[in-house]
Amino acid sequence: MGDWRVPGYSELRVLGEGAQGRVVLARHDGTGRPAAIKYLAARFANDAEFRERFRGEADLLRRLHHPFVARMYGLVETPAGAAIVMEAVDGASLKAVLAESGPLAPEAALAVLKGSLLGLAAAHDLGIVHRDYKPANVIVRGDGCSKLIDFGVAVEAGEAGRSGTPVYMAPEQWRGEPASPATDVYAATCVFFECVTGRRPYTAEDQAGLMGRHLTAPIPVADVPEPLRPLIHRGLAKSAWDRPLGAAAFVTELESAAAGAYGPDWESRGVRALAGATAALALLFPLSALGFGSGGAGAGGAGAAGTAGAAGGSGGAGAGTAGTATAGKGVLGALGAKGAAAVAGGVVVAAAAGGAAVYVADAKEKPKPKPIVAALSALNEPRKDIGGGVTLQARGQVVTVTGGKPALVRKIDQALRSPLEQRWATTVKGLAGGAGRGAYTDVVKPTILLRNDRLLSVWYTVSLQGERGTGWDHSPAVTVDLRTGAALRPFDLFRVPTEQGIAPLDSKIKAHLPHGTYCWSDMGSGAGPFQPHGTDNPSAFVKSGDVSMALAPAGLRVAFYGAVLGYASACGEEDATVPYAEVKDMIKPNLLAAVPYPRPSHS
Template sequence: MSDGRDMTGAPSGASGALWRLPGFTEVRELGAGAQGRVVLARHDEGGGPVAIKYLARRDGDVPEVERLRDEAAMLSRVTDEHVVRLYRFVTSRHGAALVMEAVDGVSLGRLLAETAPLEPEAALAILKGSLLGLAAAHAVGVVHRDYKPANVVVRGDGLSKLIDFGIAAPAGEGSRSGTPAYMAPEQWRGEAASPATDVYAATCVFFECVTGDRPFRAEAAAGLMHRHLNEEVPVEDVPERLRDLVARGMAKEPGARPPGAEAFVAELESAAAEAYGADWERRGVRALAVAAVALAALFPLGAAAIGSGGAAVGVSAAGAASAAGSGVGAGAVSGGAAAGGGVMAATGAKVAVAVGAATVVAAGGGTAAYVAADRGEEPAVRPVAAVSTLNQSTPLPGRPALQVQNAQFIRISGLPDADLLRRVNTALRAPLDQAIQGLRRQVTGPVFGEANRPRCATVGSRAAVRYSGPRLVSVLYEFETRTCSVADEQPGFKGAVNVDLRTGRALTAADIFRDLGPNGLAALTRVMPDIGDAQRDCLPGGRLRRADLEPAQAGGAPIQVVFTRERAELTLVAPGLACGTFVVWPVPYSGIMNLIKPEVAALLPGASPSPERT
């Protein structure tokens, strides 16, 4: 994302409608209104299609532009295949422009208008894809607050994508913004929004998908508020095997719902597999693909080229009127969106444009152009990482039972190969299993004799997914163990694991780095930030050793590598009195990628940025 300062050479005083970003060739105007216009364009360097929303600038609107800038910065952090990408936010004296991803598909609102109710497997596939998009936003502290059918695109391959973050906000911010039919009780009360707020809205939409009607209806907003706040969810309208899922997702109090979208995905997959078999998602995605492609035929085709590939683009007044009249993307500026505006605020136009054997639509919110096309490809299923909890008690002869209490670990679902899935999940849970075995050895070993027998033996953990991609998952654990013997209590410690989803192997430091000899370690030390005395105390002799990253014996290294979306982190996992605990050396990918083996670099989020991102 970048700012631009009058880069266009437009004449002084030119209106926002005439302003064009350099580096993009405009193909077609998709919509225009009082605030500006939305166009389909081609990125000259990369050649890919993008949607550009131009906002006209007026005297005195500096605070509004700055608010847009802040919101764009927030949304640019959400990088996930299930969320429309915001590539660039540019301002000049003529206006502001948002460069966004051009997404293949048709709105879920339109699809429901034509085909509701959906088969349960198709409705579950929609819910899963949307939850994955919401989870990506939640991971960076963003709550959507306006999830509804108009803000979901169903692509021609049957997968879905979340659009329009017009009233998105940091978690914890409260307001009554939203679309009334899908607003959670806490939104109606003006309380703080949280990931559980989006879970409620997503479950409302799932209810509509699977039943053909919204969970609550009323003639006026006051009646709708009363029903969302007080009435039981009509789960009897939902297929019996999915009723518990709906009841959980639409619980009146946020604390009674799954805490976020990622946790809800795990519950969804378990319920779906139990109700409809292991192949439910494949069937659901195929059904959605058929529905989306069938809907594309409702719009006329035309002829105009996008890019050198010659994908055809055309427009018909009849098609545009049809799209607008039928409500494609309708409601994108309903409720608080109309009042609050935002990065994805509306231009006030609904336009349909045919692209090749497909359809490009500018939603009422002007958030993106999206194209429906049947490529004949098998739908890809992205693995999902979710938190699970272990509680168990193991008798120990002559010792108190070993208690595992609320120990979190990460598990993956969605891999088609059952044996690979087993290996991946075994590797992801290994740090917890090692911590359990370590405590068992401690309390049954010679350290504790009869005179100082431990009064308890408990272990717990917190697990966080630091990065989850299609080929790699990186997890950080925090452990706490207790023996109820004050003199022997230990501070908490950490563990990390990076699992290659192609092989199921946990990657060691030797797997990750090109060279762990003196030269490689010296290069790695140079890119580690200087944290002063703490670094010198944490690194014996003031330098990094191979044993710090990969000791010969089992039990983990004191410094382990964790991957995130933005950087790699060298994390001190073993407590030490000399430098304190949990020291982290953050290293941007730009500084470390040349030290990482190419086959591992290919798995990382910083390795191969999209050529369309500017």
């Protein structure tokens, strides 16, 4: 099993090797064209989870077409192994360039950062976060242009985890929080800092110390030239909310800073400088060393083999265009004449003797409908004049989706925004009623609680900035049915959607609050702690909108202000998650079946 190779290719040299597999440079036997082949490690060949991850990476690369990202030609699977056939980029890693040349000129550092950001932006447009941007994953060609590689740990925006390379990981990655495009912005800024200074922004003797530096250490802006300091300050902000919202937004800031500091021709000078820094490594370029061509070859040449060549076609496909594989040629032909090929959803699928499956992008076919993908989008509501000198605006982020049918996407986006619209309407009414003075800004920070092919739950943390009292920051929330685009209000989650029907929830909420009570105070009147009293019936305030509910991975999340139940305003907002095991007889069966809880036998 460990000796399995993609049929029709001869391995030339190993380009890289890691715990999950290896990447080799190979030559197609029929055409002589080069390709990079990423093999799943043999020990994972029978691991269903690793196979699925590998397919996920291939699916992402199949959808990602951009000049600054190495292209995918095909996915090959057999019972003995799996491999992704990709564009072979002739050049040296940015890691090798920095090791050879030391710090880069500012223009060169800006040029490589811009190229990488454009590649990352293409991924962000698909709702994907790379999570492992680092110098080793950027290949610089002999002409100074670069390509982004290795999406092995990429995830959809909003997924949590600590995958990545520690020295470039954003604070939210260290904390295991959801990744967003701003996570990649942080890593790219770390690399940019390294390109300019020759060292990483944060170092430590051990991983715990490194984590502490990324989480709390001051941003080392003084170590870079003054014109670049705003970029470093923004890109390395500890909070993702204080960074550019994505790579595309950061490119805009970069271009403005670069042109202002280094003139309108900064990019051409930067690319030339980068090419010069790479020239010293030309003998190490994998394709040039084997006689395929120069490191500055354009797309379709040796440095970036055309898709038809890598897939074994006749070579008629142009740069960036996928050529259709034909019988007797390339990967499909190498599987033998007994293989049966069919076109399905924009991918040529070939089933061959022995259980092999090959997927090769076919530009002539319509692509599959894109899956619905959730991501964070900028929120910048214009300031509204309420009257009497009182104004209100909203900023921050909101969750939106892409993919699927346009009408459904619009409906889902409206549903995701609906709890905020309701909040703003209530806020305007309250401020206009005499409670407001001056300018107010509602700052919104969303968290994706639950996401699968059926449901999307979002929790909004809000903060009304301005002259105000307490009780204005109740957290809106929503669960959306992705099949219909409908927003599921709290009552919509229950079998019996009435105040009486959900009344049993009151005691369950109380049991999962701190100290098992709706409001606790340790400030007594001299006789020790005391516990104030209220109505203890949040179910009575669901209809009025004073209680937020959403489906979360661990259970039903509920939040409301203690003052709603008659407690002192100092009690603040109560927030609890009731496990599904305790509410399984209350939640609608079809919803319970769509959350991470075993389907009850009676449903």
